[in-house]
Amino acid sequence: xxxxxxxxxxxxxxxxxxxxxxxxxxxxxxxxxxxxxxxxxxxxxxxxxxxxxxxxxxxxxxxxxxxxxxxxxxxxxxxxxxxxxxxxxxxxxxxxxxxxxxxxxxxxxxxxxxxxxxxxxxxxxxxxxxxxxxxxxxxxxxxxxxxxxxxxxxxxxxxxxxxxxxxxxxxxxxxxxxxxxxxxxxxxxxxxxxxxxxxxxxxxxxxxxxxxxxxxxxxxxxxxxxxxxxxxxxxxxxxxxxxxxxxxxxxxxxxxxxxxxxxxxxxxxxxxxxxxxxxxxxxxxxxxxxxxxxxxxxxxxxxxxxxxxxxxxxxxxxxxxxxxxxxxxxxxxxxxxxxxxxxxxxxxxxxxxxxxxxxxxxxxxxxxxxxxxxxxxxxxxxxxxxxxxxxxxxxxxxxxxxxxxxxxxxxxxxxxxxxxxxxxxxxxxxxxxxxxxxxxxxxxxxxxxxxxxxxxxxxxxxxxxxxxxxxxxxxxxxxxxxxxxxxxxxxxxxxxxxxxxxxxxxxxxxxxxxxxxxxxxxxxxxxxxxxxxxxxxxxxxxxxxxxxxxxxxxxxxxxxxxxxxxxxxxxxxxxxxxxxxxxxxxxxxxxxxxxxxxxxxxxxxxxxxxxxxxxxxxxxxxxxxxxxxxxxxxxxxxxxxxxxxxxxxxxxxxxxxxxx
Amino acid sequence: xxxxxxxxxxxxxxxxxxxxxxxxxxxxxxxxxxxxxxxxxxxxxxxxxxxxxxxxxxxxxxxxxxxxxxxxxxxxxxxxxxxxxxxxxxxxxxxxxxxxxxxxxxxxxxxxxxxxxxxxxxxxxxxxxxxxxxxxxxxxxxxxxxxxxxxxxxxxxxxxxxxxxxxxxxxxxxxxxxxxxxxxxxxxxxxxxxxxxxxxxxxxxxxxxxxxxxxxxx
Numbered sequence: 001x002x003x004x005x006x007x008x009x010x011x012x013x014x015x016x017x018x019x020x021x022x023x024x025x026x027x028x029x030x031x032x033x034x035x036x037x038x039x040x041x042x043x044x045x046x047x048x049x050x051x052x053x054x055x056x057x058x059x060x061x062x063x064x065x066x067x068x069x070x071x072x073x074x075x076x077x078x079x080x081x082x083x084x085x086x087x088x089x090x091x092x093x094x095x096x097x098x099x100x101x102x103x104x105x106x107x108x109x110x111x112x113x114x115x116x117x118x119x120x121x122x123x124x125x126x127x128x129x130x131x132x133x134x135x136x137x138x139x140x141x142x143x144x145x146x147x148x149x150x151x152x153x154x155x156x157x158x159x160x161x162x163x164x165x166x167x168x169x170x171x172x173x174x175x176x177x178x179x180x181x182x183x184x185x186x187x188x189x190x191x192x193x194x195x196x197x198x199x200x201x202x203x204x205x206x207x208x209x210x211x212x213x214x215x216x217x218x219x220x221x222x223x224x225x226x227x228x229x230x231x232x233x234x235x236x237x238x239x240x241x242x243x244x245x246x247x248x249x250x251x252x253x254x255x256x257x258x259x260x261x262x263x264x265x266x267x268x269x270x271x272x273x274x275x276x277x278x279x280x281x282x283x284x285x286x287x288x289x290x291x292x293x294x295x296x297x298x299x300x301x302x303x304x305x306x307x308x309x310x311x312x313x314x315x316x317x318x319x320x321x322x323x324x325x326x327x328x329x330x331x332x333x334x335x336x337x338x339x340x341x342x343x344x345x346x347x348x349x350x351x352x353x354x355x356x357x358x359x360x361x362x363x364x365x366x367x368x369x370x371x372x373x374x375x376x377x378x379x380x381x382x383x384x385x386x387x388x389x390x391x392x393x394x395x396x397x398x399x400x401x402x403x404x405x406x407x408x409x410x411x412x413x414x415x416x417x418x419x420x421x422x423x424x425x426x427x428x429x430x431x432x433x434x435x436x437x438x439x440x441x442x443x444x445x446x447x448x449x450x451x452x453x454x455x456x457x458x459x460x461x462x463x464x465x466x467x468x469x470x471x472x473x474x475x476x477x478x479x480x481x482x483x484x485x486x487x488x489x490x491x492x493x494x495x496x497x498x499x500x501x502x503x504x505x506x507x508x509x510x511x512x513x514x515x516x517x518x519x520x521x522x523x524x525x526x527x528x529x530x531x532x533x534x535x536x537x538x539x540x541x542x543x544x545x546x547x548x549x550x551x552x553x554x555x556x557x558x559x560x561x562x563x564x565x566x567x568x569x570x571x572x573x574x575x576x577x578x579x580x581x582x583x584x585x586x587x588x589x590x591x592x593x594x595x596x597x598x599x600x601x602x603x604x605x606x607x608x609x610x611x612x613x614x615x616x617x618x619x620x621x622x623x624x625x626x627x628x629x630x631x632x633x634x635x636x637x638x639x640x641x642x643x644x645x646x647x648x649x650x651x652x653x654x655x656x657x658x659x660x
Numbered sequence: 661x662x663x664x665x666x667x668x669x670x671x672x673x674x675x676x677x678x679x680x681x682x683x684x685x686x687x688x689x690x691x692x693x694x695x696x697x698x699x700x701x702x703x704x705x706x707x708x709x710x711x712x713x714x715x716x717x718x719x720x721x722x723x724x725x726x727x728x729x730x731x732x733x734x735x736x737x738x739x740x741x742x743x744x745x746x747x748x749x750x751x752x753x754x755x756x757x758x759x760x761x762x763x764x765x766x767x768x769x770x771x772x773x774x775x776x777x778x779x780x781x782x783x784x785x786x787x788x789x790x791x792x793x794x795x796x797x798x799x800x801x802x803x804x805x806x807x808x809x810x811x812x813x814x815x816x817x818x819x820x821x822x823x824x825x826x827x828x829x830x831x832x833x834x835x836x837x838x839x840x841x842x843x844x845x846x847x848x849x850x851x852x853x854x855x856x857x858x859x860x861x862x863x864x865x866x867x868x869x870x871x872x873x874x875x876x877x878x
Contacts, residue, residue: 493693498782529782531698532688592700597707601714636704639669640712 016423017517019479020071021083023425026396029053031068031083032481036522036539038086039473040567040584041466047094050087054395055123055166056116058158059145061088062461065277065390073429073477079442081476089469091161101170104129107193107409111135112179112354115143116391117382118198119166120398121405126169128406128415133172135179135188141167143200145391147225148247150254151457158459180353189377194405197354197364197373197380198398201347201388207242211300212343216307220251220344227254236339237261240309242297243344244274249281251344252289256454264290266297266336268314268326287454292336296328300341308337349384356380371404379405426479426518433502433519443472467570474568474618481539482520483527485513489534496526496535501621523619528589528629540590545583549599552581556603564591566611566650568618573649575608587619588612588626588650596633600645612650626650662690662752663785664697664771666705673712675768676720676748682709683723683744684770685759687730687751695783696771697750699726705750705770730755736762775807793862799855801841806858808834814855 021031030049037046050057064084072080109125111118114136122132140146141163145154167173179185179199188195204219206212216236220243226233239260241252244267255263265284267274271293274281285291295311313332319325351358357365357374365374366385373380381401382394389397403415429437446462447453453460464472483496483504492511497503504520505513527535527542536542552562561577567584585591588609599607612626630648637646666672676682684702691697706722713720723744728735730751736758741747746766749756753773760767775787790807796814797804806812810828816835820827824836842848 489688489699491688491692491698493695493698494779495695495782531692531695531700533699533703592704594700594703594707597704597711601707601711636669636708640708640715642711642715 016421017480018423018425020073020425021068021081021479023423024067024071025053026067026390026392027053027399028423029068029087032476032479033539034090035081035083035086035473035476036478036481036586038089038469039476040586041470042584043090043092043094043466043469044097045094046086046090048097050090051097051165053399054392055120056145056162056391056395057087058091058161059116059154060084060392060395061086061091062154062158063145063149064392067390067392073426073479074475076429077434077437078439082442082445082472085445085464086469086473089464089466089473091158092463093466093469096161096165099127099165099169101126101168102129103131103170105131105410107131108133108191109405110188110192110195112185112188112195112197113143113199113382113384114138114141114173114175115198115200115382116145116394117200117398117401118143118196119163120395121196121198121381121401122171122398123166123169124399124402124415125405126171128402128410128412130193130406130409131170131172133174133192135177135183136173136175137178139176141173141175147228148221148250149228150224150250150257151228152253152257152453152460153250155459178353180355185354185356185375185378189375193377193409195378196401196405197351197356197378197384198382198394198401199349199351199354200383200394202350203348204343205346205348207297207343207345209297209299211302211307214300214302214307214341216305216339217300217341217343220247220342221347223251223342224254227258233258235260236306238306238338238340239263240336240338240341241265241344242309242341243267243346244269244276244293245344245346246276246280247347248344249276249284249289251342252284253287253454255340255342256287256289257457260340262290263288264292264336264338266292266295266309266311268294268296269317270294270314273317283450283460286450288450292334295334295336296326298333303337306337306339307341308335309341310335347383347388351384370408371401372408428518429477430516430519433521436501437477437521440475442475443468470567471570478522478539480517482517482522482537483515483524483535484538485515486534486536487512489532491532491534493531495529495531499525499529499621499625501525522586523622524587524589525619525622525625528592528625537590540586542590542592545585545590545595546598548583549595550602552583553599553602553604556581559605560603561606561608562599562604563608563610564588564595566613566617568616569611569613570616572610575610575647575649577605582610587622589619589622589629591629593629593633593636596646597636600637600642604645606645606647608647608649610649614651661693661777662754663774663777663787664691664694664752665774666696666701666750666771667769669708669712672705672748672768672770673709673716676709676746677713677716677718679720679744679746679766681721681723681744682746682748683725683741684709684748684750685730685739685741686724686726687728687749687755688726689729689731691730691751691755691771693779694785697755699724702726702750705748727751731758733758733762739763741765791863792858792860793866794858796855796858799850799853800838801845801847803834803838803841805834805838808837814858 019032034046034049066084068083069080108131111122111134114134126132142159204221239255241248252263252265294314296314298312299310301308311334313329315327315329317326364380371379381397407413407416448460496505502519504516557579559577560579563582565582565584566588567586596607684706686702687697702724706724709722731754748768748770749759750770756769776789777785777787780786787807792806817833821833826833
């Protein structure tokens with residue numbers, strides 16, 4: 001991905017420019033696209049857009065570590081848009097589409113392991129036309145999402161929503177089948193045209209210290225798995241967790257919910273170096289977990305039926321080359337007593353039973369470009385190859401594996417080419433634009449209070465309401481969804497320059513108009529005024545709106561009202577007429593005079609412009625233009641004696657509308 | 661550029677309503693820039709005519725197309741109007757005329773041609789030239805008295821001026837503006853000289869202009 005600063009004339013090339021959020025997402029979800037749909041309250045459309053690239057919106061909306069948000073161009077102004085929360089809103093409020101299942105290809109693929117990488121691979125392979133069967137050792141699909149991540153962060157219902165949608169693509173699932181024991185990999189290779197191994201990391205690492213075999217010592221994954229199955233685990237009152245990552249935080253918070261009174265986390269790293277995300281650490285802390293950083297475990301000692309961890313001060317974890325090389329200060333020692341000690345210091349792969357050739361380090365031998373293992377027809381991907389990663393990385397790995405298999409079996413490299421495509425990335429918000437933008441704080445998601453949440457496996461974060469989601473999505477600067485100019489149509493009239501408040505269009509020698517994509521935030525003022533229809537918006541189609549009007553009025557009655565509503569206006573008043581059909585848009589400027597006339601011609605008794613309220617307006621300069629537009633429409637209808645057919649209810653309240 | 665304005669819809673409707681199939685032709689040069697004849701206005705007018713004619717109970721098909729410039733034969737040649745009974749031009753008078761010459765069917769104007777003008781901001785133009793054929797702007801600080809003075813007088817102002825405003829009340833007095841601008845250049849003495857009467861026959865003697873013709877214009 002090249003990071004060239006763009007003075008982008010969008011018509012220059014077909015090379016797609018990604019917003020930084022999209023560029024940083026490992027699967028390159030069209031983030032501005034789905035945020036724009038959420039902003040207009042079109043949650044199902046938003047869900048469709050996410051599902052193009054990520055089959056786990058409900059999951060990632062809850063637990064993704066959000067590399068996208070670090071790139072958000074709003075970071076410079078206030079805070080990043082809550083992209084992950086909005087993905088969750090799409091999954092919570094949208095309707096999953098019914099997939100069209102077409103196994104157009106004769107080949108079938110066996111996927112070993114039903115975790116995020118396997119589910120993702122199965123989904124994309126199925127969409128590419130292959131028949132797919134997932135083989136999963138556990139009784140249910142989901143892998144670490146189900147058995148590793150606690151329910152208070154990712155409830156089973158939320159996971160099942162994604163898995164159900166994936167399976168509706170005609171994907172078979174054989175659960176309770178342990179490949180390597182119940183069936184061999186070579187049998188699977190005979191049964192299928194290709195086999196993909198995505199078994200993840202199933203073993204919890206232990207510590208090479210004396211006394212670690214103590215009966216009160218357990219490891220993270222068996223503990224989390226038992227807890228996720230709903231088992232009550234007798235931990236005693238005092239629990240000590242060893243580890244500084246997100247799994248350690250999950251274990252500590254799960255221990256609280258399992259009834260432990262006093263939970264401490266001991267880790268090698270200093271508080272600043274802990275690999276767990278800042279939010280996870282904060283949540284654990286606020287729920288009452290005590291964090292004890294910079295201790296190196298030395299031994300577990302028996303303490304009359306309970307145990308204690310003896311530690312020594314860790315002076316530093318990494319050497320100057322950032323390699324793991326802990327140094328200890330033996331003069332300072334510690335002792336942590338506990339009824340139960342849980343090790344959460346990492347996971348490793350369990351691949352010995354698969355019968356695949358391994359490297360000297362015990363990893364599956366693999367060509368990283370083709371994802372082929374040393375055994376014919378067998379591929380591998382996901383954490384089993386890469387080591388521990390984020391969920392979204394596993395989704396990306398599954399997608400890439402699907403593309404690699406598709407290239408080998410169907411000689412169709414399209415998906416792989418698409419994934420390898422180099423895309424330019426939009427640069428930072430220029431000062432000229434930043435100075436004109438209002439600060440708007442992120443909308444905080446409702447959550448359980450900490451004193452409540454620490455005792456229950458109920459989901460802690462309660463999700464956005466539809467209204468909150470739309471408002472939050474309206475904070476998006478709509479990067480890369482803005483103006484594009486078709487040079488061959490441009491009349492060089494300069495109207496775009498005159499209406500743009502951010503100085504996005506500029507004129508160069510020869511009269512060509514150039515658009516600076518970095519400054520454009522897709523208000524649509526230029527497109528609405530361009531007399532040559534040379535300007536369009538990347539994220540909106542005028543022709544599509546024409547079709548929407550047609551669809552909306554296909555069965556119009558004698559008294560049908562079409563309301564064009566501003567998506568930013570929170571509450572619209574009630575409108576006259578029995579049959580009111582509303583078309584919601586990012587801004588009323590997306591509507592042209594022709595759309596209004598078309599509506600009247602195709603059977604609407606009246607057309608209403610609604611919303612456009614100053615307080616909630618995203619594009620204040622556009623309100624003047626909406627005023628001009630409505631005046632122009634009214635003027636053009638007057639000679640036809642149709643003044644009553646167009647109602648401008650912008651900024652109006654219920655009372656004003658009562659006597660329409 | 662040439663500034664144009666759409667005619668009242670009733671006038672346009674009555675011109676075309678007796679045809680069955682009418683082709684609306686836009687012009688992507690002056691008329692587009694004047695926000696009256698570009699693709700957007702063609703689409704809008706077509707919708708308005710569909711609505712208007714259907715309300716009158718007649719059924720007329722309206723097609724839409726664009727030409728780069730209606731006043732150039734090479735562009736006009738591209739027009740495909742065979743399927744239509746009539747053409748409605750969204751160009752200036754010159755565009756209508758060349759279409760009418762080139763297309764063997766009735767051609768109607770959807771616009772009125774107003775003046776040669778300059779842009780004064782968004783959707784706003786000032787008349788600056790009347791194509792009189794003998795320019796005096798060099799003597800009048802770039803302000804055309806023929807165009808900007810309501811009477812078009814060459815030596816003003818007349819007695820109708822009051823506080824710098826024309827007696828029509830809708831515009832500043834061109835001659836006051838001429839004086840003020842000359843003064844700002846320190847050339848107010850120019851104002852003392854009288855402009856000779858214009859040779860209005862230039863317009864009559866120049867029905868067309870061929871740069872390669874042997875005959876000089878005057």
